[in-house]
Amino acid sequence: MLKILHTADWHLGQSFHGYSREPEHASFLDWLLLQLQEHQPHALLLAGDVFDTIHPAATAQKLFYSFLSRARQLQPDLQLVITAGNHDAGSRLEAPAGLLDAFSIHIVGTPLNAAGTELDFRRLLVPLRGDSGQTEAIVIAMPFLRPADVPTVPAAEDPWLAGIRAAYEQAVAAAAELRAETAPGAALIAIGHCHLAGGLETLDSERRLVVGHAEAIGLDTFPPALAYVALGHLHRAQQFQQGRIRYSGSPIPLSFTEAAYQHQILCLDFAGGQLQSVQSIPVPRTVSLLSVPVRGNAPLETILPQLCSLQELPEVPLEQQPFLRVNVLASGPDPTRRQQIEQALQGCSVRLVQIHVQTVAEQQQGADAADSAPVSADLSTLTPVAVLTREYQRLYAADPPAELLQALSDVLHQEDLLA
Numbered sequence: 001m002l003k004i005l006h007t008a009d010w011h012l013g014q015s016f017h018g019y020s021r022e023p024e025h026a027s028f029l030d031w032l033l034l035q036l037q038e039h040q041p042h043a044l045l046l047a048g049d050v051f052d053t054i055h056p057a058a059t060a061q062k063l064f065y066s067f068l069s070r071a072r073q074l075q076p077d078l079q080l081v082i083t084a085g086n087h088d089a090g091s092r093l094e095a096p097a098g099l100l101d102a103f104s105i106h107i108v109g110t111p112l113n114a115a116g117t118e119l120d121f122r123r124l125l126v127p128l129r130g131d132s133g134q135t136e137a138i139v140i141a142m143p144f145l146r147p148a149d150v151p152t153v154p155a156a157e158d159p160w161l162a163g164i165r166a167a168y169e170q171a172v173a174a175a176a177e178l179r180a181e182t183a184p185g186a187a188l189i190a191i192g193h194c195h196l197a198g199g200l201e202t203l204d205s206e207r208r209l210v211v212g213h214a215e216a217i218g219l220d221t222f223p224p225a226l227a228y229v230a231l232g233h234l235h236r237a238q239q240f241q242q243g244r245i246r247y248s249g250s251p252i253p254l255s256f257t258e259a260a261y262q263h264q265i266l267c268l269d270f271a272g273g274q275l276q277s278v279q280s281i282p283v284p285r286t287v288s289l290l291s292v293p294v295r296g297n298a299p300l301e302t303i304l305p306q307l308c309s310l311q312e313l314p315e316v317p318l319e320q321q322p323f324l325r326v327n328v329l330a331s332g333p334d335p336t337r338r339q340q341i342e343q344a345l346q347g348c349s350v351r352l353v354q355i356h357v358q359t360v361a362e363q364q365q366g367a368d369a370a371d372s373a374p375v376s377a378d379l380s381t382l383t384p385v386a387v388l389t390r391e392y393q394r395l396y397a398a399d400p401p402a403e404l405l406q407a408l409s410d411v412l413h414q415e416d417l418l419a
Contacts, residue, residue: 002130002137002187003039006266007032008047008232009250011087013060015052016323017353021252022059023319027286028251029067032265035281036075039267042136043128044071044078047232047248048085048144048193050093072103081126084109084143085193085232097123108141111149111167119151119167121174127183130270135183137227137270140171144193144233164194165221172223187227187273194221199234199247202257219245228268228275237264243278251283256325256354259289288322290350297329297358300337307344315349325354329363332401384412 010028014021036044051060071078082105084090090109097107106126113120123141130136150163151170172188179186195201197216219240222229229245235258237249248266253259267279292306303326313322326341338355345352388408392400 002043002128002270003041004043004045004128004137004189004268004270005035005039005041006045006047006230006246006248006268007251008193008230008248009049009085009235009254010046010064011049011052011250011254012064013052013056014254016254019323019351019353020319022063024252024287025060025063028283029063031284032251033067033070033074035265035267036071036078039281040075041267042077042079042130043139044080045139045189045191045230046080046082047191047230048083049087049232050082050085051088053087054089054092068100068103068105072105077129078104079126079128080105081128081139081141081191082107083141083191083193083232086144088144090143106141108143111143111145119170121171124171125175125178127178127186128189135186136273137187137189138175138179138183140168140175140188140190140226142168142171142191142193161217164217168192168221169223172225176225185273187270187275188225189228189230190222190226191230191232192222193232195233196231196240196245196247198240200236200238202235202255227270227273236261237266237280244275246278252285253289256289256291256323259291287320289325290322291325291327293327297327297356297363299329299331300334300340303328304340304344307341307348310345310348310350313349318351321349321351323353324350325356326352327356327358329360330357331360333404384408 010025011021012025014025050064068080071080082093084093088109092109094107094109097109100107106123108123111119111124126139126141127135128137128139145164145167147160147163149167150160151166153159153162153166156162168190171190175188179188195216197218199216222245227244231245231247234247235250235254237247239246246266249263250258251263251265253263263283263285264280265283267281268275269277290310292303292310307326310324324345328337330337337357341355342352385405385408388405389400392404
């Protein structure tokens with residue numbers, strides 16, 4: 001029997017609208033140590049995006065390495081396999097690999113050999129020991145693959161996607177060969193950090209790998225010989241092919257669109273070279289994400305009383321206060337909007353991080369109205385007043401007020417005098 005915990009997308013060091021997530025990440029890692037103690041897994045897989053940026057702060061790095069140290073102290077036989085995601089600097093992440101390998105902590109940031117000429121299977125293939133003390137699985141520890149990392153596929157329509165498929169085909173073949181030589185019957189497991197076609201995205205928290213959907217790889221990238229594929233990159237937990245391929249999702253919500261569902265890690269049991277069971281372990285949330293109103297946008301005059309009611313929330317230290325987004329439906333510009341909102345929140349134990357304004361016209365035309373193609377115009381006849389009028393009508397479905405037009409006229413008159 002072999003037991004594995006699968007997690008991904010920690011994004012240590014993330015700043016959320018100017019506020020550090022370090023207290024939340026620290027709480028998650030403390031909780032994860034308790035799960036190690038309770039479930040006693042043989043291995044922990046972390047499928048990329050350890051950090052939020054390629055230059056993580058010292059505090060984020062300290063949090064990461066402190067967790068590795070405490071995990072090994074708590075469970076000396078624990079095997080950890082960690083790969084780089086698109087947010088990570090692969091070479092920096094794996095810099096201490098020579099030291100960490102001695103403690104069964106395998107970090108793979110880049111897939112190529114030192115010469116940069118081919119996949120380095122010596123580092124990519126990680127045997128895992130189970131109850132028997134023998135190798136019961138071989139993990140393909142594949143980090144995020146950039147175009148320069150993948151094998152060349154002649155005449156490929158999309159060289160990157162074809163190269164990713166070829167990389168996994170070669171890695172699975174190498175893993176199968178290693179299994180035949182050293183551990184017949186062991187499970188083949190792959191790690192991947194990628195956008196799988198058909199996967200549910202969280203557009204405002206996941207960094208697009210390339211523009212559009214060209215980065216989405218197909219399910220056929222992962223051969224049937226793989227007993228399990230542990231994915232990272234998409235922040236919502238989801239599964240494919242009867243659960244053989246899974247995203248664990250991020251452990252904490254990284255945007256307001258991730259606030260309404262339960263984050264998790266996965267506990268996997270393998271026996272006889274096959275996946276036997278999967279248990280979802282919900283991650284407790286230490287800081288809430290609040291939206292007022294909860295759904296859609298509303299006029300400010302109906303929102304202000306709701307904000308005042310937040311005074312009933314218990315007073316807690318700043319790092320434990322909920323993050324708040326206010327969703328305003330605007331019929332026109334209002335320079336006092338933020339002031340009114342902040343005044344209504346006086347004495348409330350919340351952190352105002354975003355005022356999301358939707359105009360009446362955008363609500364009528366749909367969420368994509370702001371991104372619609374602009375109406376063509378003859379630039380030789382387009383005047384500042386015409387631009388202001390057209391944009392005001394597009395945003396608010398009304399003509400601009402006379403005082404706004406007068407203000408623009410005054411500015412233009414001043415410019416003429418200075419010319």
